[in-house]
Amino acid sequence: MGVSVAYVTFADPDGFDDEKEVVVTAWAEEGIAGEIVRWDDPEVDWAAFDAAVVRTPWDYVERRAEFLAWAHRTESVTRLLNPAAVLERNTDKTYLRELDAPIIPTYWVGAGEAVDFPVLDEYVVKPSISAGARDTIRTRDREEAEAHAARLAAGGRTAMIQPYLDMVESEGETSLLYFGGRFSHAVRRNAMLVESASRPGQGNDHGELRVPEPDQFALAERVLGEFPEVLYARVDLVRLADGSPALIEVELTEPYLFLRYAPGAAANLARALAEAL
Known part of the structure; x- marks a missing residue:
């Protein structure tokens, strides 16, 4: 009897997830029978699968408690x-405060806390629970930044205030992909706040292959050392003004994996899954 694994996605009538067929095909070559299923489908018998791989539940943000x-379960x-x-840890970006790694300078405002952060040339304000730049603004207007942070906090959310880094446009964001703890490939991603994000993953699914520098590899592997039990991980980095790399976030829930960009990438993921099982 073969191994049966669920590829976990969301209701996707517009076909945003263009990696699912690639993944399931690669699984089949490893002797894994993949079935594409919605995480919130009440008819699914999850016990019938040998494993469930969470891939693209891109509607979880507004339903996080239900998703978790x-x-x-x-x-x-x-x-x-x-x-x-x-x-559970990764879907709230407050985890960044716990990591032993350099991150973009961030000022946090939680529910009931005063909106207090230094003057910056340009601000990015976003909630700690978000994806695809939802409820995120970029502005030079401090009053607008304060007001947005206050709205988020008043709604019971944690606001993150960060400086906008020009490096995301010049050098770009570097995403390193790891499967089963092994490096697979890396891409230079488009900056999310340069082009509008009108759908889940937009801005993330366009990029180009990149060879990371040694300091980027070192930082990515330092971060992943805190998450040893994951099948897949995308580590998003940017360089600060002084040239040093900093972590934007580590995507462990529903990252776009850029599998079509690198020959063998889907096979790398399938091999890691076969080993995990």
Whole structure:
């Protein structure tokens, strides 16, 4: 009897997820029978799968509590990759405060806290629970930045205030992809706040292959050392004004993987899954 694995996605009538067929085909070559299923489909018998790989639940942001409840429930009847505890931690960017790694300078404003941060040339203000630049603004107007942070905090959310870094436009963001703890490939991604993000993943699914520098590899692997049990990871980096690399975020829940960009990338993911199983 073969191994059966769920490829976990969301209701996707417009076909935004263009990697699912590539992934399932690569799984088949490793003897893994993949089935594409929605995480919120009440008819799915998750216990019937040997594992469930969370790939593109791109509607979780507005339903995070429901999504995490599903993850823990599913993990009780089958193997979930990445694990529910990882998803719970990773879907709130406050995890960045806990990492032993340089991040973009960030000022945090939680519910009930005063909106207090230094004067910056240009501001990026966003909620700690977000994806695809939802509820994120870029502005030079301090009053606008303060008002947006206050609105987020008043709504019970944690606001993140960061300086806008010109390097995201000149050098770009570098995303390093790891499967089973092994480096697969890297891309230079378009800056999310340069072009409008009108759909999940827009701005993330356009880029070009890049060979990371040694200091970028070192930082990515330092970060991943804190998440040893993950099947897939995308480490997003940018260079600060002094040239040093800093972590934007580590994507462990629903990252676009740029599988079509690098020969063998889908096979790398499939091999890592076969080894994990």
